[in-house]
Amino acid sequence: MTALDRLTLDIEPGVVGLVGSNGAGKSTLIKILLGLLAASEGRASVLGLDVVRDGSKIRERVGYMPEHECLPPDVSATEFVLHMARMSGLPTAAARERTADTLRHVGLYEERYRPIGGYSTGMKQRVKLAQALVHDPQLVLLDEPTNGLDPVGRDEMLDLIRRVHTDFGISVLVTSHLLGELERTCDHVVVIDGGTLLRSQSTAEFTQATQTMAVEVTDSERHPDGAAAVCAALVGSGVAVTADGRLLLVDVSDESTYDTVRDAVAGLGLGLVRMEQRRHGIVELFRPQTPDAQPVPFRGQHEKEGSRGSASTP
Amino acid sequence: MPARPDTHTGVIHDIGYRHYDGPRLGRGYAARSLFLQSLRGAYGLGRSGKSKVLPMILYAVMSLPALIIVAVAVATDADELPLEYTRYAIYLQAVITLFVAAQAPQAVSRDLRFKMIPLYFSRPIERIDYVVAKFLALTGALLVLLVTPLLVLYVGALLAKLPFAEQTEGFAQGLVAALLLSLLYAGLSLVVAALTPRRGFGVAAIIALFTISYGAVSSLQEVADNEGNHDVAGWLGLFSPVTILDGVQSWALGATPAGPQGPPGNGAGFVFLLVLLGLVAASFGLLMRRYRKVGLS
Numbered sequence: 001m002t003a004l005d006r007l008t009l010d011i012e013p014g015v016v017g018l019v020g021s022n023g024a025g026k027s028t029l030i031k032i033l034l035g036l037l038a039a040s041e042g043r044a045s046v047l048g049l050d051v052v053r054d055g056s057k058i059r060e061r062v063g064y065m066p067e068h069e070c071l072p073p074d075v076s077a078t079e080f081v082l083h084m085a086r087m088s089g090l091p092t093a094a095a096r097e098r099t100a101d102t103l104r105h106v107g108l109y110e111e112r113y114r115p116i117g118g119y120s121t122g123m124k125q126r127v128k129l130a131q132a133l134v135h136d137p138q139l140v141l142l143d144e145p146t147n148g149l150d151p152v153g154r155d156e157m158l159d160l161i162r163r164v165h166t167d168f169g170i171s172v173l174v175t176s177h178l179l180g181e182l183e184r185t186c187d188h189v190v191v192i193d194g195g196t197l198l199r200s201q202s203t204a205e206f207t208q209a210t211q212t213m214a215v216e217v218t219d220s221e222r223h224p225d226g227a228a229a230v231c232a233a234l235v236g237s238g239v240a241v242t243a244d245g246r247l248l249l250v251d252v253s254d255e256s257t258y259d260t261v262r263d264a265v266a267g268l269g270l271g272l273v274r275m276e277q278r279r280h281g282i283v284e285l286f287r288p289q290t291p292d293a294q295p296v297p298f299r300g301q302h303e304k305e306g307s308r309g310s311a312s313t314p
Numbered sequence: 315m316p317a318r319p320d321t322h323t324g325v326i327h328d329i330g331y332r333h334y335d336g337p338r339l340g341r342g343y344a345a346r347s348l349f350l351q352s353l354r355g356a357y358g359l360g361r362s363g364k365s366k367v368l369p370m371i372l373y374a375v376m377s378l379p380a381l382i383i384v385a386v387a388v389a390t391d392a393d394e395l396p397l398e399y400t401r402y403a404i405y406l407q408a409v410i411t412l413f414v415a416a417q418a419p420q421a422v423s424r425d426l427r428f429k430m431i432p433l434y435f436s437r438p439i440e441r442i443d444y445v446v447a448k449f450l451a452l453t454g455a456l457l458v459l460l461v462t463p464l465l466v467l468y469v470g471a472l473l474a475k476l477p478f479a480e481q482t483e484g485f486a487q488g489l490v491a492a493l494l495l496s497l498l499y500a501g502l503s504l505v506v507a508a509l510t511p512r513r514g515f516g517v518a519a520i521i522a523l524f525t526i527s528y529g530a531v532s533s534l535q536e537v538a539d540n541e542g543n544h545d546v547a548g549w550l551g552l553f554s555p556v557t558i559l560d561g562v563q564s565w566a567l568g569a570t571p572a573g574p575q576g577p578p579g580n581g582a583g584f585v586f587l588l589v590l591l592g593l594v595a596a597s598f599g600l601l602m603r604r605y606r607k608v609g610l611s
Contacts, residue, residue, distance in 0.1 A: 066433065135334065
């Protein structure tokens with residue numbers, strides 16, 4: 001079985017999302033980057049170090065948060081994270097201090113002295129994140145960190161991930177099967193499917209290229225079909241729009257589109273029921289953006305943590 | 315109306331994220347940390363109070379007879395100890411089996427069950443470091459268990475003014491035998507424990523491995539010896555861990571065989587030693603193979 005096939009990409013510092021459906025090869029890529037799995041062909045480097053030759057050096061400076069549960073229930077978060085800090089090479093005194101700091105940063109306070117077995121899923125995810133950050137890595141690899149969390153927990157985790165980069169200065173590679181959630185968090189999104197690269201571009205480009213907005217308006221006596229009236233007005237001002245029943249799908253080309261929509265609706269004297277960004281599903285990306293399904297090479301100019309993988313594994 | 319005091323007596327400063335610029339001690343240190351954690355863990359240190367109970371009781375049970383023997387020897391002015399140093403572990407093999415059956419699964423099944431192996435392997439250590447650390451930790455824990463009573467016997471013998479040279483030689487032989495026994499027991503029980511994430515299965519399988527094989531071999535040896543097949547009785551010793559060790563120590567360390575027969579002849583003794591070392595090496599190899607797969611799950 002080939003998990004990754006001729007995948008070539010460079011990843012720059014920042015928060016990078018790796019999106020793909022289950023079995024797309026996300027976890028395989030992470031394992032290759034950690035030097036845990038040898039690619040049958042090709043090579044990869046992380047932080048300028050070769051994954052085959054310097055796996056141990058890479059793992060000293062990289063944190064990893066696995067997808068599945070990996071916590072012993074019978075010890076406290078403090079004991080567990082402390083042990084993991086030592087396993088990363090930190091001397092005991094420093095490991096203690098870093099453990100306390102890191103648990104505080106991920107939002108675990110008094111409960112950190114209680115056995116992990118009694119934690120909620122959200123707290124467990126925080127402990128998993130803490131053990132990945134405790135040795136102050138330059139890069140963390142987070143495999144599906146929002147798995148199993150409720151919407152509030154999801155948002156908190158995504159904020160925390162964003163802070164890992166902005167406040168802690170640690171680069172992040174985060175995987176998910178939901179493009180929508182990574183769009184909000186990441187500077188750059190890489191989409192893989194079936195082990196090949198589908199897309200790799202900055203989130204800004206991404207949203208500009210594909211962003212649509214859903215608009216719903218009220219009807220009035222002058223305009224019994226409000227949606228049709230707004231549609232006509234928008235087409236008049238040069239905005240691409242398609243009607244989907246009472247819902248108008250407006251292509252957002254730049255910030256001014258929002259103003260155009262607002263002015264058009266106000267000008268007609270209608271009420272604006274909703275105006276919301278459409279979430280992209282991963283499905284949209286499977287529409288032929290790259291119809292020949294060839295791997296798309298993406299090259300960044302700056303290679304601080306180039307993880308260029310050409311990997312195909314049996 | 316009193317003015318509200320507007321002064322803060324204590325302020326929590328969020329000092330924000332601090333980077334770590336200190337030393338990173340790398341692979342060797344990480345492996346040593348794992349070794350120490352596992353060694354301490356075998357006696358319940360650094361774990362819950364409950365998990366200290368069994369190993370500590372076994373430790374006491376293992377050492378108590380030595381204290382009694384020494385007390386008797388001193389009180390009766392004996393001119394030798396009532397048993398050889400190399401014999402002590404054979405007499406108390408049930409205690410050793412219980413200890414290793416409880417602690418081998420705690421050393422490896424726990425990591426498997428809670429899927430911590432990928433976390434360990436995302437650290438600077440390599441697969442071989444994990445296996446070596448766990449192997450040495452359990453070997454070390456067994457050595458502590460085995461050497462403590464020998465030390466008690468030796469110190470007691472010297473206090474009873476028994477001949478120094480003779481006692482020292484016996485003690486040294488006991489230490490070598492203890493090391494071989496620890497390696498053999500640690501290896502075999504870790505292989506069994508690493509096969510299952512279920513702790514209970516591991517415990518039962520290890521007890522079964524050591525007691526059933528010893529029971530079967532020693533009764534077959536009796537039968538063979540009674541029918542006059544002394545060589546067969548000797549060779550049968552190859553089929554259980556305790557009798558292998560007994561064979562090696564009665565051939566190489568001048569111990570009296572615990573069973574009816576030791577290995578028949580020098581060549582056979584050498585075979586016993588080879589089998590013992592081969593089993594230790596095979597255990598190590600099997601563990602390495604086992605962790606090639608689990609590291610990736």
